[in-house]
Amino acid sequence: MKKLFASREALLMIAIAVLLGVISLRFPAFVAPSNLLGVFNDTSPLILLAIGQMIVILTKCIDLSVAANLALTGMVVSLVNIAAPGLPIIAIVAIAICFGTLLGMFNGILVWKLAIPPIVVTLGTMTIFRGIIFLLTEGKWVNSHEMSDAFKAVPRADLIGLPVLSWIAIAAVILFSIVMTRTSLGRAFYAAGGNPQAATYAGINVGLTQFWAFAISGAIAGLTGYLWVSRFAVAYVDVAGGFELTVVAACVIGGVSIMGGIGSVPGALLGALFLGIIANALPVVNISPFWQMAISGGAIIIAVILNAQANRTQGRIILKRAEHAT
Amino acid sequence: MPLDLRPDVSTSDAPLLSLTGVTKTFPGVRALSNVSLNLHPGKVTALVGENGAGKSTVVKVLTGIYQPDEGDIRVDGRPVRFPTPQYAESAGVTAIHQETVLFDELSVAENIFLGHAPKGRFGLIDTATMNSNAAEILSGLGAKIDPGTTLKELGTANKHLVAIARALSVDARVVIMDEPTAALSHTEIEELYELVEGLKAQGKAILFISHKFDEIFRIADDYTVFRDGQMIGEGAIANVSEAELVKMMVGRDVSQIFPERDRQLGDKVLDVQGYEHPTEFADISFTLRRGEILGFYGLVGAGRSEFMQALFGTTLPSAGEVWIDGASITIRSPADAVSHGIVYVPEDRGKQGAIGALPIFQNVTLPSLARTSQKGFLRLAEEFKLAREYSERLDLRAASLDTHVGNLSGGNQQKVVIAKWLATEPKVIILDEPTKGIDIGSKAAVHEFMAELAAQGLAVIMVSSEIPEIVGMSDRVIVMREGRIAAELDRDNITPETLVSYAAGISETSS
Numbered sequence: 001m002k003k004l005f006a007s008r009e010a011l012l013m014i015a016i017a018v019l020l021g022v023i024s025l026r027f028p029a030f031v032a033p034s035n036l037l038g039v040f041n042d043t044s045p046l047i048l049l050a051i052g053q054m055i056v057i058l059t060k061c062i063d064l065s066v067a068a069n070l071a072l073t074g075m076v077v078s079l080v081n082i083a084a085p086g087l088p089i090i091a092i093v094a095i096a097i098c099f100g101t102l103l104g105m106f107n108g109i110l111v112w113k114l115a116i117p118p119i120v121v122t123l124g125t126m127t128i129f130r131g132i133i134f135l136l137t138e139g140k141w142v143n144s145h146e147m148s149d150a151f152k153a154v155p156r157a158d159l160i161g162l163p164v165l166s167w168i169a170i171a172a173v174i175l176f177s178i179v180m181t182r183t184s185l186g187r188a189f190y191a192a193g194g195n196p197q198a199a200t201y202a203g204i205n206v207g208l209t210q211f212w213a214f215a216i217s218g219a220i221a222g223l224t225g226y227l228w229v230s231r232f233a234v235a236y237v238d239v240a241g242g243f244e245l246t247v248v249a250a251c252v253i254g255g256v257s258i259m260g261g262i263g264s265v266p267g268a269l270l271g272a273l274f275l276g277i278i279a280n281a282l283p284v285v286n287i288s289p290f291w292q293m294a295i296s297g298g299a300i301i302i303a304v305i306l307n308a309q310a311n312r313t314q315g316r317i318i319l320k321r322a323e324h325a326t
Numbered sequence: 327m328p329l330d331l332r333p334d335v336s337t338s339d340a341p342l343l344s345l346t347g348v349t350k351t352f353p354g355v356r357a358l359s360n361v362s363l364n365l366h367p368g369k370v371t372a373l374v375g376e377n378g379a380g381k382s383t384v385v386k387v388l389t390g391i392y393q394p395d396e397g398d399i400r401v402d403g404r405p406v407r408f409p410t411p412q413y414a415e416s417a418g419v420t421a422i423h424q425e426t427v428l429f430d431e432l433s434v435a436e437n438i439f440l441g442h443a444p445k446g447r448f449g450l451i452d453t454a455t456m457n458s459n460a461a462e463i464l465s466g467l468g469a470k471i472d473p474g475t476t477l478k479e480l481g482t483a484n485k486h487l488v489a490i491a492r493a494l495s496v497d498a499r500v501v502i503m504d505e506p507t508a509a510l511s512h513t514e515i516e517e518l519y520e521l522v523e524g525l526k527a528q529g530k531a532i533l534f535i536s537h538k539f540d541e542i543f544r545i546a547d548d549y550t551v552f553r554d555g556q557m558i559g560e561g562a563i564a565n566v567s568e569a570e571l572v573k574m575m576v577g578r579d580v581s582q583i584f585p586e587r588d589r590q591l592g593d594k595v596l597d598v599q600g601y602e603h604p605t606e607f608a609d610i611s612f613t614l615r616r617g618e619i620l621g622f623y624g625l626v627g628a629g630r631s632e633f634m635q636a637l638f639g640t641t642l643p644s645a646g647e648v649w650i651d652g653a654s655i656t657i658r659s660p661a662d663a664v665s666h667g668i669v670y671v672p673e674d675r676g677k678q679g680a681i682g683a684l685p686i687f688q689n690v691t692l693p694s695l696a697r698t699s700q701k702g703f704l705r706l707a708e709e710f711k712l713a714r715e716y717s718e719r720l721d722l723r724a725a726s727l728d729t730h731v732g733n734l735s736g737g738n739q740q741k742v743v744i745a746k747w748l749a750t751e752p753k754v755i756i757l758d759e760p761t762k763g764i765d766i767g768s769k770a771a772v773h774e775f776m777a778e779l780a781a782q783g784l785a786v787i788m789v790s791s792e793i794p795e796i797v798g799m800s801d802r803v804i805v806m807r808e809g810r811i812a813a814e815l816d817r818d819n820i821t822p823e824t825l826v827s828y829a830a831g832i833s834e835t836s837s
Contacts, residue, residue: 182704184695191692194681200640201670201678202693202746203661261683 008255008306012270016277023281030284037162043276044169045070047269048224049243050250051176052217054268057251059193059210060260061118065107066221067243068129071235073100073225075133078142078151078235085148092151093226100222101215103129108214112207126244133237144233155231165227172220177265189213193260249296250275253303262307274299340403342367342531343388343419343500348397350383357383358394361557363550365500365531370522372546372563373535376575376768379552381535385502388533389421390414415442418499422489422506428477435460435473438492463491467521483514490521501525502533507541512625512830519545538792539568551575584798585770587777589817591801592616594652595785596668596754598637601646606632607809610646614754614785619776621800622789623825629809630789631673634756638670639663650753664693667753671743673762673789679743682732686724687713689731690746716745744775755779756787761795773799793822805829 024031049066056063077096080087103125110121144152155165162170180186191199192209199206229235254271256263275296282292341364350358358380365371375381386392388399390408398405401417408414428437435457436443444459446452460473469487477485486506493501503522507515522545525532536542542549543563550560551574558574594613601610607629614620622630636643639657648655655666663670672678681689690713691698698708713727720741724734731742747755760776761769776799780786790796796803803820805813805828813828 182706183702184699184704185702187688187692187695187704190684190688191681194683195678197672197678198681199692201638201660201672203659203664204692205659205661257683261681 009264009266009270011306012254012267012274016270016274019274019277019281023277023285026285027281030281037166039276039280040169040273041163041166042280043272044165045224045228045240046243046246046250046276047169047272048172048220048227049217049247050254050268050272051172051265052220053247054251054254054256054263054265055176055180055189056118056210056213056217057193057248057256057258058189058260058263059206059213060196061111061210061213062122062248062258063104063107063214063217064119064122064244064248065103065126065129066217066247067240068126069100069103069218069221070225070228070243071237071239071241072103072129072133073222074229074239075136075142075225075235077226078147078229079136081148081151082142082146085151089150089154093154093223096222096226097219098222100225101219104214104216104218104221105211107218108211111214112211115207118210130237137237139237142229142235147230147233152230152233155227165231168223168227173265173269180265185209185212190261195261246275246296249300252300255303255307257307271303341365341400342402344398344400345384345387345394346398346400348384348387348394348399350387350392350394357555358387359555360397361552361555363533363557364548364560365533366548367499367529367531368526369547370526370532370534370545371548371550372542373533373550373552374537374542374571374575375552379575380555381552382504383555384552385421385504385533385535388414388419388500388502390419415496418497419502420493420496420498420500421502421504422493423504428485428489428492430476430478432477433473434464434471434475434477434480434488434491437477437488438463438473438495440492442496459495460491463494464488467491467494467524483517486514486518487521494525498530500531500533502535504535505537506534507536507538512826515541539571542571543568585774585777587781589617589801590781591618592783595650597649597652599647599649601633601636601643601648603632603636603641603643603809606641607636607806609810612804612811612814614787616753616783616785617780618801619780619786619788619799621796621803621820622787622806623791623793623796623803624806624812624829625791628806628829630806631758632809633806634670634758634787634789637663638668638756640670664750664752665696667751668756669693669747669750669752669754670756671747671758671760673758679746680731680739683730685728685730686717686722686734686742687727689742690716690727690749692746694749712749713745716749717741719748720745748779752784754785754787756789758789759791760788761790761792769795793825796820796825797822807831 020031029035049070053063053066073096076099077092080095081092107118107121107125110116111118155163157164159167180189188199188204188209191202191204192206196206199209228240250271251263251268252258252271253274254263254267254269256267256271278292278295278299282289282295343365345361345363348358348361349356361380361384363373363384373381373384383392387394390411390413393409399408400406406417408417408419429440432440438460439456443451444455446455457473464471464473464487467487467490469484469491471480471484471487477488480488506518522532522534534542534546546563548560549563549566549571551558551571553575592615595616596614598613599611602608610633612620622634624630632641635641637648637657639659639662642658648657650666650668655662657663657666657668660670681692687709691709694712695704698705698712710727717724717727722738722741722745724738731739734742757776761772773795776786776788788799797820800820801817803815803825804811805815805825807829812831813824815824
């Protein structure tokens with residue numbers, strides 16, 4: 001299984017390499033290192049959100065409110081920036097993370113304490129969060145000229161050759177790789193989703209674990225909210241509309257089992273990159289964006305089929321050997 | 327070409343349904359090898375065999391779910407083929423499965439006739455006819471169930487009757503019952519026996535699959551023994567003894583089913599006083615010593631598992647106190663229980679025990695992470711050390727500790743679950759139905775292991791509904807009835823008769 005797992009991620013890497021190879025035939029400049037770094041930077045929000053979503057899906061839940069959380073938190077920090085332009089960016093980032101975490105915890109509380117199915121909870125909060133943006137702004141946009149320069153500068157600021165946005169994605173990949181493989185909480189995410197009953201008997205509070213998954217997803221969505229609105233220098237109700245489905249798609253392509261219990265940070269990263277490359281390459285090679293959706297959809301289905309194949313057991317052993325293991 | 331052309335067979339002797347030379351191979355596995363099976367009208371044939379003997383496969387062949395690679399299926403002596411379950415159904419072969427497959431939100435009549443409902447005009451379902459037909463079948467079974475009731479409103483026993491009614495609704499001639507009593511209580515089992523007698527009287531042929539010898543001897547007329555996909559023996563139940571049957575099943579003598587052990591009771595380790603729950607149990611008090619095996623017997627629904635879950639912290643009691651080694655403790659979650667040295671091995675080890683998608687070592691260390699980690703960070707080397715120690719102790723066979731548990735055999739998965747609990751170094755281990763649904767060979771292994779744990783000074787609570795197991799293993803037995811302790815029996819007073827009478831509330835002890 002472990003080998004299959006490794007090979008599945010290897011498979012995805014090969015798929016990405018093939019994809020890049022095909023694109024380079026028609027448009028060699030696409031695979032130039034500087035452009036690839038650009039693609040990575042462009043995909044960074046998706047990578048961040050996919051990591052959070054991966055953790056949620058791991059616990060047998062789903063967070064459809066990530067994009068709405070992103071939009072609401074983005075709007076909140078934009079408004080904070082307008083109200084207090086002098087507030088240091090570190091405070092803005094802290095507010096974004098805290099506010100996003102609170103929204104995620106709200107999802108988590110409903111799932112944990114009221115045992116409402118996660119898809120229902122987050123479908124509801126998705127609408128609520130967007131509605132709150134409308135209430136806050138009456139549908140008006142916060143535009144570039146209203147934001148302070150410092151507010152807009154951070155994601156683009158260059159740090160040793162890469163924008164801060166890319167560095168944040170890289171940091172999240174490293175941080176959550178450690179959390180998922182080296183901490184009790186990470187192990188609890190796998191156990192709670194892999195077999196909730198067994199996890200309960202092992203002394204893991206499954207509901208609480210799911211709560212933390214939503215909190216993490218919310219924190220990441222909040223941080224990404226700030227990065228998103230400052231990068232595009234605009235905040236409005238429909239920021240990242242429908243992006244939650246892209247995030248779920250990245251997870252599924254990255255080998256995260258929608259049934260819970262299976263998934264990894266590298267998988268989510270590769271799934272996001274795969275979609276990011278497609279999204280960036282298709283316009284360049286002059287393919288209609290409608291194809292982009294079809295190709296993403298096809299990739300999801302292929303990924304699900306491959307995962308189903310990998311998870312199939314080799315056949316039951318029905319006949320017993322004569323000896324009995326005692 | 328039929329080889330078996332017996333010219334003149336008296337009708338009562340001719341099998342209604344027979345299999346000859348049936349072989350079924352799956353990739354790499356021969357599940358059935360040249361087996362035969364004969365079912366006679368008006369007779370109950372018990373199919374016995376260990377887990378993996380091929381019983382389920384044969385049921386699937388008989389009901390058209392699997393097609394045999396070789397061999398004949400004959401109904402009334404004529405060769406037939408069952409390419410799909412519908413063919414089997416129209417030939418009058420029907421099965422009541424281990425887990426009854428019913429639909430909670432549909433009515434009783436809809437459940438009974440799902441897939442073959444009587445049609446009226448325009449091909450729409452004729453509800454009136456369906457309900458009256460359902461009522462007829464149900465009353466034939468002696469069941470007082472309104473066909474219009476939604477299924478979820480029925481209790482387990484009545485649901486089972488609906489499953490049986492469903493089986494009979496297709497004009498069944500051959501009824502296959504796959505461990506029908508596994509989920510039933512004592513009285514429900516009695517009712518089932520009456521029902522089987524009724525079906526016999528109607529001339530139906532019944533294939534009865536069971537692990538319980540008492541019921542095989544009680545209701546079967548004939549037996550057929552399978553072992554490792556082969557038919558080992560058949561005959562009339564009157565001409566065979568329990569020991570002979572066991573020998574055929576396992577291919578060796580199981581002379582001493584329960585291990586002899588040196589009973590040395592140590593200090594009192596667990597003391598429970600006045601445990602209560604608003605709806606499930608009341609007034610549960612007992613003590614437990616090191617090295618002791620305390621049996622908990624009772625009918626299904628007597629509140630044993632509910633109490634154990636409260637003791638383990640998955641539900642909260644409304645009153646009661648617990649002491650471990652003389653110190654008062656509070657258990658509000660399984661984590662509390664584990665940290666105080668109480669562990670619970672649940673009944674359904676597949677569903678509640680192992681996590682298939684995680685490797686062995688992570689399964690083993692899951693409840694012990696507090697010990698193998700430091701400030702929330704895992705120490706994989708420690709985890710491997712712990713997992714290796716306990717998998718070696720249990721003789722767990724796997725390529726490596728990185729192997730995912732889902733890829734292990736059932737027996738090895740069970741060892742992973744037990745290793746997991748032993749690794750927490752518990753003082754008290756609660757085993758809920760430790761041998762339910764497993765074959766005799768594996769049972770003996772579990773019993774031996776239990777004796778070993780007790781010998782090492784562990785206090786064992788064994789919840790079991792199997793009387794031989796309770797009698798054979800327990801140092802002391804607590805019998806529960808309707809959520810209360812009905813009796814506490816010392817080793818010398820544990821007899822099947824006293825257990826049953828206390829559990830059923832029949833008598834004040836006769837001995």
